[in-house]
Amino acid sequence: MLARTAENLYWLARYVERAEYLxxxxxxxxxxxxxxxAYAGKTNEWESALLTAGISDSFHQTHEEANEKTVVDYxxxxxxxxxxxxNCIEIxxxxxxxxxxxxxxxxxxxxxxxxxELHQTWKNGTRSRxxxxxxxxxxxxxxxxxxxxxYRTMLRNDAYWFSRLGLxxxxxxxxxxxxxxxxxxxxxxxxxxxxxxxxxxxxxxLRSVSAQTAYHWVYRxxxxxxLIADLLILNNSLPRSLASCYDNLVRNLDQIGVAYSRQGPAxxxxxxxxxxxxxxxMDDLFQRGLHEFIQEFIGDNARLGEIIAKQYLI
Numbered sequence: 001m002l003a004r005t006a007e008n009l010y011w012l013a014r015y016v017e018r019a020e021y022l023x024x025x026x027x028x029x030x031x032x033x034x035x036x037x038a039y040a041g042k043t044n045e046w047e048s049a050l051l052t053a054g055i056s057d058s059f060h061q062t063h064e065e066a067n068e069k070t071v072v073d074y075x076x077x078x079x080x081x082x083x084x085x086x087n088c089i090e091i092x093x094x095x096x097x098x099x100x101x102x103x104x105x106x107x108x109x110x111x112x113x114x115x116x117e118l119h120q121t122w123k124n125g126t127r128s129r130x131x132x133x134x135x136x137x138x139x140x141x142x143x144x145x146x147x148x149x150x151y152r153t154m155l156r157n158d159a160y161w162f163s164r165l166g167l168x169x170x171x172x173x174x175x176x177x178x179x180x181x182x183x184x185x186x187x188x189x190x191x192x193x194x195x196x197x198x199x200x201x202x203x204x205x206l207r208s209v210s211a212q213t214a215y216h217w218v219y220r221x222x223x224x225x226x227l228i229a230d231l232l233i234l235n236n237s238l239p240r241s242l243a244s245c246y247d248n249l250v251r252n253l254d255q256i257g258v259a260y261s262r263q264g265p266a267x268x269x270x271x272x273x274x275x276x277x278x279x280x281x282m283d284d285l286f287q288r289g290l291h292e293f294i295q296e297f298i299g300d301n302a303r304l305g306e307i308i309a310k311q312y313l314i
Contacts, residue, residue, distance in 0.1 A: 001158045001159065001162075003312060003313050005098075005099050005102055006162045008095040008096075009162045009166070010308070010313060012096055013163045013167040015089075015091050015095070016092050016147070018088050018170055018174070019088035020139060020140050021174040021208075022076070022088070023135075024209070025049050025052055026049065026132075027207070027208070028204040028208035029049040029204070030068075030132075031203075031204050032200060032204045033068065046068060047066040050066060050071060050075075052178055053177075054083075058081065059071070062080065072126075076135065077125045089118050090118075096111045096112070099159075104150075104153040104154055107146060107150055110146045110149055111146060156255075161252040164252045165256075168248045168252070169304065169308075171245050172246065172249075172297075174209075175209060175232055176294050176297050177298065179290070179294055202225065205228070206228065209240045211240065214238055218238075226282055229285070229286075230282045233277070234277060243277045243278070246270060246274040249270045250267070250274050253266055266308045269300070269304050269307055273301070
């Protein structure tokens with residue numbers, strides 16, 4: 001496979017996953033801001049949404065205040081934000097056109113139909129909360145259809161494996177950033193762990209990664225920060241956990257290594273991160289510092305993306 005083709009497939013999957021994650025971030029933030037002040041607390045949830053998405057600095061270069069109108073517009077529709085949902089879908093469609101022959105008809109139809117609907121229905125943004133809810137559902141359903149069509153219709157070859165690399169690398173980064181922002185921004189210093197503010201913010205985090213029901217299935221307890229962290233970091237039965245993402249990254253990198261009869265630094269780096277996750281325990285992570293652990297993971301995950309690019313995509 002040409003490096004350019006592999007790169008387009010890799011980034012196509014990343015941008016589709018990123019669009020869904022941003023839609024879920026907006027949805028979760030709307031839920032928290034809809035709560036009474038006694039539960040929602042004094043933090044600016046829209047500022048935390050920007051931090052979770054990693055775009056706070058660029059936002060404040062053009063906006064003075066982070067509120068619902070400005071943040072939703074910037075995350076969802078702004079052409080000036082390279083990672084806005086609109087731009088994610090635009091770039092995903094551009095990448096899919098470049099590798100049209102490597103995609104199944106179902107995958108192409110999903111992305112192309114989403115691009116058409118984006119321009120026909122949502123080109124001027126949304127006018128109400130109801131419109132916004134429809135838009136967010138449209139984005140999430142597009143991602144689910146694309147992921148499902150890829151899983152059910154693609155041959156298990158290098159095209160599929162490079163696509164999965166992009167998806168799981170992006171998903172791992174998103175989950176880690178959500179956790180990091182929760183521990184350092186969402187909960188004010190004056191609020192104790194387990195209070196009403198903490199409970200509703202953790203609920204919003206679980207909703208943003210589609211894990212609220214899974215949490216109760218696994219632990220059968222009320223929401224506890226250390227159990228939620230355990231679910232999102234170490235429990236490989238949850239598709240969006242860090243452990244699950246790296247199980248999949250190692251598996252797909254090994255498949256590529258076998259197909260090309262060559263292992264390399266990407267395989268070794270991914271195995272190293274997975275091994276650290278496999279041997280980690282939540283008590284140790286909390287004693288060491290969860291923020292430090294997550295920051296190290298985000299750095300390792302970014303380095304894996306750089307290594308994959310140098311090894312296969314250039």
